[in-house]
Amino acid sequence: MNVCSILFLCFFVPIFYSVYYLIPSRFKNGWLLFGSLLFLVLRSSHLIWYFLVSSSFTYVGMHVLSNLPRNVSRKKILLWMIGILILIWLLFVRLDSVYSVIYGIILLHNIGTLLDFKKRIPTIFSYFTYVSCFSNLLLGPVLSYFDMEEELKSRKVTKEDFSDGVFSLVKGIGIQAILITFLSMCLDGLLLEKTILSSFVVIILTMLQVVLWFRSYFEISFGLSRMLGFHFEKCVSILDLGIFSWFKRYCGGFPKWVWFLLSAFLFGMNVNVVLWFLILAIVGTRSWLFLLSFVLLVQPSVLDFLLGFKHVPMSNFVVNYEIRSYLLMILISFGVVLFGQARKRFSGVQNVFYVVLVFLILIFLVSGTSNSIWAFMI
Amino acid sequence: MKKFVLSICFMVLFFCFGLLCLREESFSNDENRLLVKRSFGQTLLLESSFQDQFLYRSCFLEYSTKFKKLVGVRENNQVYFGRDGYLFEQTHALKDKDKLVSSLNGFYKKHNDLNMSLLLIPSHITVRPDLVSGVPVFDEYQEMKSLYRQIQFNVIDVVDVLKEHSMEYDMYYHLDSHLSSYGAYYVYQKYAELNDFDFLPMDRFHVEVVTDSFVGDLARRSYLFSLKKDRIVRFVHQDVDHLYFDEALKSNDMYGYFLGDDAVVTFVNDDQKNEILVVKDDDANVLIPFLVNHYSKVHVIDVNRYTDSISDYLESHKEIKEVVFIYGMNGLEKVL
Structure with a gap:
């Protein structure tokens, strides 16, 4: 499900x-x-x-x-x-x-x-x-x-646990159903174009999608757990990927590359995935290089342009159009990544925001959501 | 406390929303497609069935498109949102142009004793690019010209005539990709000029409104169902009721009013002499009633539905002296 x-x-x-x-x-x-x-x-x-x-x-x-x-x-x-x-x-x-x-x-x-x-x-x-x-x-x-x-x-669910949980669930599903869907649509358009600008934007948007993906799962999991009365949110942060924390905890004594290869093995033994984990073994998990390596793995075609293997134009009308069309949603996505983690006091404005968000989620659940870049992972 | 009450409301709302997905419909009139029915065997199918069976699905689909419009996206499912309630189909480069050219030229070589011509109907966006701004538009006219240059028999360029009259009448529908009856009239006029027969002036026709609730394919694809619906009109010169299919007006595919969906149709007009074979796709349907006024027999072959050889058809109908291929530019790839 x-x-x-x-x-x-x-x-x-x-x-x-x-x-x-x-x-x-x-x-x-x-x-x-x-x-x-x-x-x-x-x-x-x-x-x-x-x-x-x-x-x-x-x-x-x-x-x-x-x-x-x-x-x-x-x-x-x-x-x-x-x-x-x-x-x-x-x-x-x-x-x-x-x-x-x-x-x-x-x-x-x-x-x-x-x-x-x-x-x-x-x-x-x-x-x-x-x-x-x-x-x-x-x-x-x-x-x-x-x-x-x-x-x-034994655990108890307070009113605060329940409402924090519901709001976190709504936020997580909102990120997936709306932001990731829009970013996927933009990426689908940009990936058809072969220009330097589109390559860079593809890299940035894929990175953004990765971060949003983990943020959404973090929020959904946090919300569902809080509603059950569990309180483990302090143990994890967005980039603290579950699988890496596990290997750090239990295989800390082994050389880094061993547990990265093991992770690759667990993730489905796909050559691409093994490659990605090898890159991770070199660059580490907490740096921006982690995301970049992931992007290059998902969208290897952008490498050709970045390394100048092909003579390609700087940009074209279609690329500009795609960026212009999705600019607002891209900016909102950046906003969610940069400021979305802060848990401020509940206010009336937030009230309205969440009501609108719930309706938008329902609309997009009916009309269909998309997260195409993840197809290779599962 | 407020947050708690709101959280409860959200949960109740989610559940009520779920209850609205429990109907059992098999067909969506708005989208003109079969809906996924509930099946507990496969989770993916079950998830799709809840999406499809939602009671106000069309409404929500329209809201999703409107939200996309609001945030700056100018298309949905490859349909551009134009000004004044117009929708436009995206245009693309032809993937296998050479194959089309060689098959048409090959056909001409085989039947070079016939008067053969090719008429390509441009997309709406090529005729009225002014109605949509800031979107990438493929230069379909250049593509069309380059294709025409390679064709060894007669070609009929109708872009100019459609552009010329596009301010007087709607050459295309607002919510559909096909040519309207007015557009078809001017295409017919151009065809007549190039084939040396006298076309009937517009005032010789009686223009009848057939329906004013036509929701075209573009509205269905873009999910904008509540835009102002189109009018379908027909140009009547003589008794031509057999050319139209009234049942189609009660169905979702109202454009089927013109010619229906048979693979081969023949229309007879005893007042005329010559016979013509029209090899066409859906875009040409609206044009056939005009041609019927000038030929003793119009043989119409729908290239998307006809599975036999057109050469064999010509062999068995020796009286045909004229062949015209009429295709819409956006449907060309389908006919290859």
């Missing part, structure tokens, strides 16, 4: 959360697990089998590790388990490569728990709830089970 769809926003979210607030606290995690499994099934039926097999194996693995005789090397067994988890992942991801990112996140959740686990074994129910939790899956493998353990046991 795409989060930027009527099915998610108008059916899944209102029904799931209404029931969640109405049922007694002791059933809340059960309902969350059910909702998360439904979220996975609506993406792909293979996903749910993968989740069950992989998480059950991890859970059994935790029991095995906690009861190991003294003469058996824990490290060796752990490595075997990780190997088997990767094999299971490989088996499923080949069947259903469309959602390789979600498969990768579940795998990392499971491996992370095995690595983090010391003595205390969680209950199977709360462990499954942690791995499948939909708001967590949208964020990436940022949080380990033990970061969430306390709130998984």
Whole structure:
């Protein structure tokens, strides 16, 4: 299920959360697990089998590790388990490569728990709830089970949590349904033109789209979690990609290129993706070069012009027209990237802004949204 | 507190909105297309069905286009927003011009005993570029001229005549890409001049309004359904009711009023002598009623629907002495 769809926003979210607030606290995690499994099934039926097999194996693995005789090397067994988890992942991801990112996140959740686990074994129910939790899956493998353990046991949703969550969800979906759609339309037009100006604008807009993409997922995930009563927003920032934080946390001892290659492997083993991660290994994740390398990967044709391989004009009428047509939305996108993170006090103007935003989201959900540049990733 | 109330309102609104997507319609009249029906087997289909089955879908599609207009975008689905309620189809360079030229010239070599001509109908934007500003317009007229230069038989250039009269009458519809009856009249006039027969002056025709609620293909593509609808008129000189299809006026494809959608049609006029074969695409439909006044038999072949050989058709109709190819510039690629 795409989060930027009527099915998610108008059916899944209102029904799931209404029931969640109405049922007694002791059933809340059960309902969350059910909702998360439904979220996975609506993406792909293979996903749910993968989740069950992989998480059950991890859970059994935790029991095995906690009861190991003294003469058996824990490290060796752990490595075997990780190997088997990767094999299971490989088996499923080949069947259903469309959602390789979600498969990768579940795998990392499971491996992370095995690595983090010391003595205390969680209950199977709360462990499954942690791995499948939909708001967590949208964020990436940022949080380990033990970061969430306390709130998984007991949590309260205040009025402020609920309203912050809804507003954040609206903001995140607004970014995807409106801004990313407009930027995609502009990119579609510019990519047909071969000029120096269009190449530069394509690079800037693709970078902008990448940042907006992560911002939107961050906002959506933050919103959905807050509405459930989770508070993990302080752990992550927009460019703190889930997958990188995971590798930093668990594979910090390895040379950088090893965990970047591993990430590439997890992201779908596409040659382009492997290349991108290799570039990242060289330039690092937090610099603007990270974004640039991504752009060149997605839009390799712009390299030809930038490096002067082809004699091309500076600009043409079509490029100017495309830029002029989408200038306002490009400026708004920049504004969201630069100032959108500030969480100011709620005011009447914001009130009106959010009401308009909600109507625009509904309009664009009906007329169709677009995010074509991401097609290669999933 | 205000924020909390507003958040609840948003959730209620989302849910109510969802309920409006639960109808079961199979066809959209405004968009003239089949709608995706609800199916729980595939999530993607289910998501599309909710989009398609939304009760006020046309309204929301129109709002999305209006929002695009508001933020400065000047097109939707390759349709430009012009001034005074006009919509214009984008024009493009022909991808396989040489193939078209060689097939037409090859056909002429095979049938060089016939009086053959090619008539290309320009796009509206080529005739009235003044009605749309600041958008990239491909020079279709140059393309047309270069194509004409390579053709070895007669060619008929109608751009000038359409431009000349475009201030007097609407040569094209506001919301449709096809030539209007007035445009067709001037094309017919030009055709008559170049083929040495006397065309009928406009006052010899009785101009009848057929409908004033014509929503054309451009309105459907751009989702601007509430613009002022067009009038379809017909030029009547004699009893020509068999040339028109009244049922089409009750359907979504009102332009089908001219000639319908048969692959081959033949019209007989006992007052005249010669026979002509018109090989055409949809753009020429409106022109046929004018030609019927001057030929004993007009054979019309729709190149997009006819699957047999045109040469074989000519072999079996030896009385045909004249052949005219009439294509719209924007539909040329389809006929290749």
